[in-house]
Amino acid sequence: MNMLLAAVNGSGMNTWGLGILILIYVLIIGFLGFRGFRGTHTHKDYLVAGRETHPFVMAMSYGAAFISTSALVGFGGIAGQFGMGLLWLVFMNIAFGIFIAFIWFGRRTRAMGVELGAATFPEFIGRRFHSNGLRLLIGAIICVFIPLYSSVVLIGGARFLQEVMMIPYHWALGIFAAVVAIYVIFGGLKGVMYVDALMGSIMIGGMLLLLVLCYIKLGGVIPAHQALTDMAPLVKERMPEVYKLGHRGWTVMPEFNSVWWWTLVSSLMLGVGIGALAQPQLAVRFMTVKSTRELNRAVLIGAVFILCTVGAAYTVGALSNVFFYAPDKGIAGNVQLLAIEAAKGNPDLIIPMFIREALPTAVLYLFSLTMLSAAMSTMSSLFHVTGSSLGHDIYRSVTHSGCDSNLITRLGIFFGIVVSVLVAIALPPGIVARGTAIFFGVCAAAFLPSYVAALYWKGATRAGVYASISAGVAASLFGLLFLHAKEAASLGICKALTGKAVLISVHPWPVVDPFIYAFPLAIIVLIVVSLFTQKPGEALLSRCFPESKEH
Amino acid sequence: MLGLGDWFVFAAMVGSVLITAVCVVFGIITWNSGTEDKDK
Numbered sequence: 397m398n399m400l401l402a403a404v405n406g407s408g409m410n411t412w413g414l415g416i417l418i419l420i421y422v423l424i425i426g427f428l429g430f431r432g433f434r435g436t437h438t439h440k441d442y443l444v445a446g447r448e449t450h451p452f453v454m455a456m457s458y459g460a461a462f463i464s465t466s467a468l469v470g471f472g473g474i475a476g477q478f479g480m481g482l483l484w485l486v487f488m489n490i491a492f493g494i495f496i497a498f499i500w501f502g503r504r505t506r507a508m509g510v511e512l513g514a515a516t517f518p519e520f521i522g523r524r525f526h527s528n529g530l531r532l533l534i535g536a537i538i539c540v541f542i543p544l545y546s547s548v549v550l551i552g553g554a555r556f557l558q559e560v561m562m563i564p565y566h567w568a569l570g571i572f573a574a575v576v577a578i579y580v581i582f583g584g585l586k587g588v589m590y591v592d593a594l595m596g597s598i599m600i601g602g603m604l605l606l607l608v609l610c611y612i613k614l615g616g617v618i619p620a621h622q623a624l625t626d627m628a629p630l631v632k633e634r635m636p637e638v639y640k641l642g643h644r645g646w647t648v649m650p651e652f653n654s655v656w657w658w659t660l661v662s663s664l665m666l667g668v669g670i671g672a673l674a675q676p677q678l679a680v681r682f683m684t685v686k687s688t689r690e691l692n693r694a695v696l697i698g699a700v701f702i703l704c705t706v707g708a709a710y711t712v713g714a715l716s717n718v719f720f721y722a723p724d725k726g727i728a729g730n731v732q733l734l735a736i737e738a739a740k741g742n743p744d745l746i747i748p749m750f751i752r753e754a755l756p757t758a759v760l761y762l763f764s765l766t767m768l769s770a771a772m773s774t775m776s777s778l779f780h781v782t783g784s785s786l787g788h789d790i791y792r793s794v795t796h797s798g799c800d801s802n803l804i805t806r807l808g809i810f811f812g813i814v815v816s817v818l819v820a821i822a823l824p825p826g827i828v829a830r831g832t833a834i835f836f837g838v839c840a841a842a843f844l845p846s847y848v849a850a851l852y853w854k855g856a857t858r859a860g861v862y863a864s865i866s867a868g869v870a871a872s873l874f875g876l877l878f879l880h881a882k883e884a885a886s887l888g889i890c891k892a893l894t895g896k897a898v899l900i901s902v903h904p905w906p907v908v909d910p911f912i913y914a915f916p917l918a919i920i921v922l923i924v925v926s927l928f929t930q931k932p933g934e935a936l937l938s939r940c941f942p943e944s945k946e947h
Numbered sequence: 948m949l950g951l952g953d954w955f956v957f958a959a960m961v962g963s964v965l966i967t968a969v970c971v972v973f974g975i976i977t978w979n980s981g982t983e984d985k986d987k
Contacts, residue, residue: 483956484959486959490966490967491966495966621951622950624950647951648956649953649956689979693974696973699970703964707963
């Protein structure tokens with residue numbers, strides 16, 4: 397995001413022009429938030445948008461909440477380094493994040509959620525296994541991990557406002573959080589989803605335009621790809637260290653079992669790709685529609701959204717190498733550089749720099765709105781899920797309070813936003829991409845086995861789910877603190893306790909994402925513990941699986 | 948192969964478009980089908 401800011405500043409963009417555009421944008425957001433507020437009367441309206449959401453709004457909201465600035469700028473820049481192998485993540489996002497998620501997870505989540513009267517993800521799992529404790533545990537995990545993610549997204553948005561509007565960073569942080577807070581607190585999930593639909597539409601338009609202009613700039617689809625393919629020998633020539641790590645070019649996969657191969661496959665493709673299935677802020681959206689018909693329609697819209705946004709970002713990121721290496725690109729200092737060299741080693745800068753150098757200023761305006769939309773839509777869904785966990789799931793369960801559910805959830809959201817702002821102030825720079833990957837991985841390891849079991853396995857027990865979630869979180873944290881080199885080295889806990897940067901230094905362990913072992917472990921623990929503990933009652937199962945009763 | 952250097956990367960690009968096409972076809976075929984459950 398810092399790069400984007402630098403790109404904006406260097407582009408000759410008219411600050412007043414962009415300021416007016418942002419003002420109009422904020423007014424429309426305000427109007428949509430107000431619509432949400434006017435349509436919110438019950439806690440069902442506030443938490444699951446009255447279960448009557450239009451499929452377009454649902455699909456765009458799901459996509460906009462799913463895809464943040466981190467996915468577009470952060471991972472787009474990673475594609476500038478790793479190349480088009482990252483397109484497997486687009487495939488995974490659509491196959492798992494949309495197709496499997498909506499058809500195999502969404503339908504049952506919606507039907508079971510309605511049957512059990514659940515309005516949040518913790519409440520859904522808690523009621524499915526008849527356990528208030530589980531609801532509290534999941535709510536607590538959400539409250540601990542989601543503010544970390546929402547704060548890194550907040551940092552990105554605030555840095556952007558700081559550079560574009562030329563206001564101090566802490567003011568930008570406050571303003572950005574306040575705008576989102578107002579429509580989330582008052583508009584509830586209805587307000588969030590209406591605004592998300594607008595933002596999702598802007599994101600599709602912005603990213604598609606970026607892709608088309610990129611191909612035009614580089615002479616067409618096949619010439620652009622061919623030029624990138626022909627650059628492969630430059631890896632060994634200009635980046636011998638990276639070549640040793642397994643990089644073989646931008647249109648080929650890294651060498652099998654190399655450091656880069658493990659990073660691409662374990663962290664990016666599998667961790668982030670599968671991780672989308674178990675994110676509480678996404679799962680709750682399945683409960684916002686009134687029938688499976690809306691989910692069927694949302695599959696179409698959601699898949700097109702993901703292809704147009706992340707597909708465009710990763711393709712443009714990789715192809716930016718062709719532009720930066722061209723000898724006649726028509727910009728100041730026509731030095732032939734690889735994208736990562738042009739960005740001075742910071743992949744976050746690749747996409748913004750490409751836009752600044754290669755495309756018309758008007759695209760930067762649209763891209764600015766695209767980035768604000770990506771950040772705000774993700775943040776609003778995270779604030780909403782944190783607040784509902786804190787207020788609806790934890791506070792009301794612990795205190796057995798009979799007070800107004802909407803009021804307490806609003807207070808929970810307010811508290812969640814304050815925590816996120818404080819965390820954002822405290823976090824060091826350069827945390828955005830790492831924070832995102834950690835969040836996705838922990839969510840998958842902690843929640844996915846139990847979520848699948850809740851939907852499909854009658855034999856899953858409450859004790860099994862407790863054990864699985866605990867094992868998933870514990871193994872993820874152990875991996876992050878002691879095994880995965882990136883986090884273990886920067887946190888330094890392993891070094892302090894054992895004297896070594898990582899516990900196992902034999903390849904490939906330092907580069908294997910914790911998700912790769914935490915997730916299977918959580919599955920095994922769930923199955924083993926469930927087999928030896930008390931099964932759920934027949935009455936509960938027949939409510940959750942009414943179809944099996946009929947046959 | 949669209950000017951790409953590796954079948955695996957080519958498969959990723961084509962696979963992404965194909966899975967999107969599958970979703971689009973699925974959405975069109977099931978556009979008007981579905982069941983509704985009432986809140987308890």
